[in-house]
Every structure is written in structure tokens, then in C-alpha cells.
Amino acid sequence: MAENTAVKEEKKTVTLTVAECSEFHNMGEFHENITSVAEAVAKFKEIPPERMHGIPTIGIRVADPKNPEDSVEMDVLIGKRIDLDMLRYVPDIAENWQAQQMIATLIHDMPEAQIEGEIPENIQKKIDWIESRDKRADELHQITDKLEKGVKDVFQSDKYKQFLNVMAKFPRYSVNNTMLIMMQRPDAQLCQSFTGWKQMGRYVKKGEKGISILAPAPYKIEREQTKLDDKGRPVFDADGESVKEKVEVTIRAFKVVKTFDLAQTDGKELPMIGPNELVGSIDGYPKLLQALQEVSPVPVSFELIDGGAKGYYNLENKSIVIQNGMSEVQTIKTLLHEMAHQKLHDKDTVPEAKDITRNGKEVEAESVAYVVCQHYGINTSDYSFSYVAGWLEGKETPELKASLDKIRQTASEFIYQIDQRMEVLMAEKEQVQEKGANPELQGVVDKVLKDLDQKRTVSKVKESVKTRIKANAEKAEQAPKRNKSAKTKEERA
Structure with missing residues (x-):
């Protein structure tokens, strides 16, 4: 998004020059109208030292495009020194933002x-800014190289399970950051920044090494562009030239930041962290199953399925069928598996699903189920992921990465929806428990409320009777008048 930061100003052209002789530019090699510092430095270094006619130089020229003769020029790099003292005498260069950028780049590149x-x-x-940009670029290059290798490595059976375990703990993290955490600290439980832990009353232990992850780091740059009117058309001046303006543009970028695991900190005791290990037990199972059924966008039924299948998603009827009589863990995992199929692989709502192989669909659905189960402390680690190796064969990194993105996003959405529904169900359960906490007192309260309702009903009936009696009396009083009036009309007729 661009934002105006300056009003219209006279357009200037800023270019670089390279001369073999700083004192007399017409002696020896001379280049002008160079638009990048990199090109100027390259030409400067190409001048053979043995034939130099004096000291070589790189200069900056600021000119008026309408009148090229009206220009200001200054040699900045002279031999092996950069002269900034002269800037005070050349305000046209010193105050020009593009010239400033070129000088900064020249200092950095030389x-x-x-x-x-x-x-x-x-x-x-x-x-x-240039130095920090280079540092960020180097860090990003190193970390993206790790990710490129990590995406391939993670699909080995053991590492894939490990990756999904980490994903279950951090459902809100991106795939990139989940993978980076796994690669650097696979046993991580809860990650926060140094400041984040401080705000929670904890501090990072001395000597602990942070976990490198990626964070958004947008930055702004100035650039010159043609000014547009309200209708998006170019604005022209009196001479027919397009009006230029400086704008500030926000560039999307990322930087490497450090996060720390809970085990790397000391301090204030935290409330329960991570999944509730009781969910999935006999007490928690009915509520979790109810929550899943209510979260599912399609009906769920339990039937006896022939052929040994544990469940399936009926594409035609848009419903999920689960094998009746299975264990609680198997039932929950299978239901999540089929919910993932419904969300990711229904070709009527997800057209691109037709391009995914059956094996690929099973990997995605089972991975989503595994992540959600792990989040709620339901142990499904005995389930085999050995078929992942077969799916990996022939796949390119972007395709694998896209699949991991889908798995993370779907699991994260399921966890959020289940959490929301579980809160409602638990609140309803607490209300029922509170109501039944003292049966005698509750009986008295119920009787009082019943009597009150009866009194209100009687009162309403009495009020209704009074209203009717009053209405009938008014009718009786008006009846003779209507008869007399009618008789008068008959006589007149």
C-alpha cells in the first residue's frame, strides 16, 4: 500500500559517472548515465591500474531532465577514499533522497x-538499513535452506510423527515455524519470546540458546512514481509532462527472531499447559464425542459396517458413518479422520481434491486426526505412518509443503472449534451440577416458583374477566342509543 509522503516537487534525474581521471574526465575512460551503484563499482574496478591517467573516481550527477545542461555533479569516491566533506557545499546532492541512497550503497559496497x-x-x-537487510537476507537464506531440506526429511516415518507431535502443541504456528521448532528443539512444550516470558512472570535461564523462527518484518521504502487523479489517470503539468510524486511503499518481508521453550525458563508457576490428559477418558469421552458431532458440518451416524472399514465419508449423501462398537480412542480418531476427508477431499466443494491421489488423501486425513488427538492427550502413536514413504516418492518440495500447510490449518481449525464447543458443554454440565447440589433446597425453590407462576396465572385470569365485564357493560349502555337512531332514520325514510 502506498502512502503520499511529499507534495509535488521538481523532478530530478540522479545518475552515476565513472572516470579514469578525477581531475580531467575527458582523459581516459569515462562512463555516464549509470543508474545503479553495482554497475558503477564494477566499471570502476575494471579500469586497469597500469594505464590510469590520474586517480579514478565515481561521481553523482543530479540534473533537470528538461534542461540537461542544468546539472550538478560531485565526485564521491576518489581513488580509495569517499569524500563527504564536499556534501555541505552541494545541497542539490546532499538533500536528494535518491542521491543519499546511492552514497549509502557506495559506502556499504566499498x-x-x-x-x-x-x-x-x-x-x-x-x-x-542496508546492513540490517543483508543480515536478514543471510539469516533467511540459511533458515530457508534448512526448511527445504527439512520438508523432505520430515516425511520419513519417525520424523513425520515427531513433526505432527510438535504441530499438536503449537496449532497456531505456521508450518515453517513448526518445522523449525522441531528441528532445533523437538521436545518443546510452550514457546514464547524473551519479552513474552517476562510478561508472564518468568525469565530465560542464563546461557540458553533461542530457537530461530520467522516473523513478519515489513519495511517502507520511498520511490518516485507518476501522480494519479481520483479516477486513476496520470496528472500532467502545464508543459504536458507527467507530474511525479514521492510515495512511501510498505514491502512485505520476514526476519529471523528467537523464541524460547518453557524448559529454558524459570519463575512464576504457570497454569495448566498443553492438552488436557483427562480428555478421552471415560468421563471426558461423551462430551468430546458430542462436541465433534456438533462441530461436524455433516450428520454423523454409527452403524455396523461390513468389510472391516472403521468409517467412511459418504460423498453422495454428505454424511459420515462410523463403525459402531469400537473403542473410545478409535472412535474419536476415526471420526476426526472422516471429518478431515469431508473438509479437504469433497470434490463438490474442493475441486482441486480430484488431483490428489488416494494415498495422499489418506495421509492428509490421518495426519489431521493424529494432530488433533495428540493435542487432547489421546495416544494414537501406535498408528503406523509407514505408507508416507510411498506417497513421498516423486513429490517435489512445494507439493509436500502445500500438504503440510493444509494439515496444519485444518487441525488448527478443528482444535479451535472443538475447544469452543467443549467450553459450552462443560458450562452446561456445571450448571446442571449446581442445580442438583442441594435437592431439598432446590425443591423449595421449585415450589415457590410454581406457586408464583400460579398466582400470576390467576391474576391474569381475573384481569381478563374484569376487562370482559367492562366491555360488555359499555356495549349494553350504547345499545338503546343505536336503536333510537335507527328508528329516527326509518321515520325519515
């Missing part, structure tokens, strides 16, 4: 050059 004079604050800020 670290061996000696700087003469003080670096202006506006140029120093640009140097700092």
Missing part, C-alpha cells in the same frame, strides 16, 4: 574505502 568527513544522519540511517 568497505575498503576511507571515509573523509562525518556521515550525515540521513545517509547513516540508510547504511544501517
Whole structure:
């Protein structure tokens, strides 16, 4: 998104020059109208030292495009030194944002050059930004290389289970960050930033090494572009030239940040962390099953299925059928598996599902079920993921990554919906328990409320009778008048 940061100003063209001789540019090699610092530095370094006619230089030229002769030029890099003292005498260059950017880039790209004079604050800020950009780029390059390898490695059976276990603990994390946490600290329980732990009353232990993950790091740059009117059309000046304006543009980017696991911290005791291990037990099973059935967007039924199948999603009827009589763990896992099929692989609502192989669909559905079960402390680790290796064969990294994204997003949505529904069901259960806590007192309360309702009913009946009596009396009083009036009309007729 672009935001105006300056009103219209006179357009200037900023270019670079490279001269073999700083004192007399027409002696020896000379290049002009160079638009990038990288190109200027390359040409500067290509000048053979043995035939130099004086000291080589890189200069900056600021010119008016309407009048090229009206230009200001200054040599910035002279031999092995960068002269910044002269900037104070050339405000057209010193105050031009594009020239500032070029000087900052030149200082960064020529670290061996000696700087003469003080670096202006506006140029120093640009140097700092360039250096931080390079650092971020290097860190991102290293971490994306790890991810590229990790996506392939994770689909080995053991590592895949490990990855899904980590995903179950961090359902809100992206696939990239989930994988990075697993690769660096597979036993992580709960991750927060250094500041995040501090706000929770805990502190990171001395000497602990943070876990590197990715975080959004948008930044803004200035650029010059054609000004547009309210209808999106270019604006022209009196001479027919397009009006230019400087705008500030936000660029989406990422940076490497550090997060720390709970085990790396000390301090204030935290409330229950992670999944509720009681969910899935005899007490928790009915509520969890009810929550799943209510969360499911299609009807769920329990039947005797022939052929040994534990469940299936009926594409035609848009319903889920689960084998009746299975264990609680198997029932929950199978229902989640079929719910994942309904969400991810119904070709009527997900057209791209037709391009996924049957094996691929099973991997995705079972992975979603596994992650959700792990989140709620339901142990399904005995289930085999050995068929994943067969699905991996011939697949490229983007395809595998896309599948992991779907698994994470679907599991995260299921967990959120189940949590919301479980809260409602537990609240209803507590209300019922509170109501039945003292039967004698509840009986008295019920009797009082019943008597009150009866009194209100009697009162309403009495009020209704009074209203009817009053209405009948008014009718009786008006009846003779109506008869007399009718008789008068007859006589007149």
C-alpha cells in the first residue's frame, strides 16, 4: 500500500559517472548515465591500474531532465577514499533522497574505502538499513535452506510423527515455524519470546540458546512514481509532462527472531499447559464425542459396517458413518479422520481434491486426526505412518509443503472449534451440577416458583374477566342509543 509522503516537487534525474581521471574526465575512460551503484563499482574496478591517467573516481550527477545542461555533479569516491566533506557545499546532492541512497550503497559496497568527513544522519540511517537487510537476507537464506531440506526429511516415518507431535502443541504456528521448532528443539512444550516470558512472570535461564523462527518484518521504502487523479489517470503539468510524486511503499518481508521453550525458563508457576490428559477418558469421552458431532458440518451416524472399514465419508449423501462398537480412542480418531476427508477431499466443494491421489488423501486425513488427538492427550502413536514413504516418492518440495500447510490449518481449525464447543458443554454440565447440589433446597425453590407462576396465572385470569365485564357493560349502555337512531332514520325514510 502506498502512502503520499511529499507534495509535488521538481523532478530530478540522479545518475552515476565513472572516470579514469578525477581531475580531467575527458582523459581516459569515462562512463555516464549509470543508474545503479553495482554497475558503477564494477566499471570502476575494471579500469586497469597500469594505464590510469590520474586517480579514478565515481561521481553523482543530479540534473533537470528538461534542461540537461542544468546539472550538478560531485565526485564521491576518489581513488580509495569517499569524500563527504564536499556534501555541505552541494545541497542539490546532499538533500536528494535518491542521491543519499546511492552514497549509502557506495559506502556499504566499498568497505575498503576511507571515509573523509562525518556521515550525515540521513545517509547513516540508510547504511544501517542496508546492513540490517543483508543480515536478514543471510539469516533467511540459511533458515530457508534448512526448511527445504527439512520438508523432505520430515516425511520419513519417525520424523513425520515427531513433526505432527510438535504441530499438536503449537496449532497456531505456521508450518515453517513448526518445522523449525522441531528441528532445533523437538521436545518443546510452550514457546514464547524473551519479552513474552517476562510478561508472564518468568525469565530465560542464563546461557540458553533461542530457537530461530520467522516473523513478519515489513519495511517502507520511498520511490518516485507518476501522480494519479481520483479516477486513476496520470496528472500532467502545464508543459504536458507527467507530474511525479514521492510515495512511501510498505514491502512485505520476514526476519529471523528467537523464541524460547518453557524448559529454558524459570519463575512464576504457570497454569495448566498443553492438552488436557483427562480428555478421552471415560468421563471426558461423551462430551468430546458430542462436541465433534456438533462441530461436524455433516450428520454423523454409527452403524455396523461390513468389510472391516472403521468409517467412511459418504460423498453422495454428505454424511459420515462410523463403525459402531469400537473403542473410545478409535472412535474419536476415526471420526476426526472422516471429518478431515469431508473438509479437504469433497470434490463438490474442493475441486482441486480430484488431483490428489488416494494415498495422499489418506495421509492428509490421518495426519489431521493424529494432530488433533495428540493435542487432547489421546495416544494414537501406535498408528503406523509407514505408507508416507510411498506417497513421498516423486513429490517435489512445494507439493509436500502445500500438504503440510493444509494439515496444519485444518487441525488448527478443528482444535479451535472443538475447544469452543467443549467450553459450552462443560458450562452446561456445571450448571446442571449446581442445580442438583442441594435437592431439598432446590425443591423449595421449585415450589415457590410454581406457586408464583400460579398466582400470576390467576391474576391474569381475573384481569381478563374484569376487562370482559367492562366491555360488555359499555356495549349494553350504547345499545338503546343505536336503536333510537335507527328508528329516527326509518321515520325519515
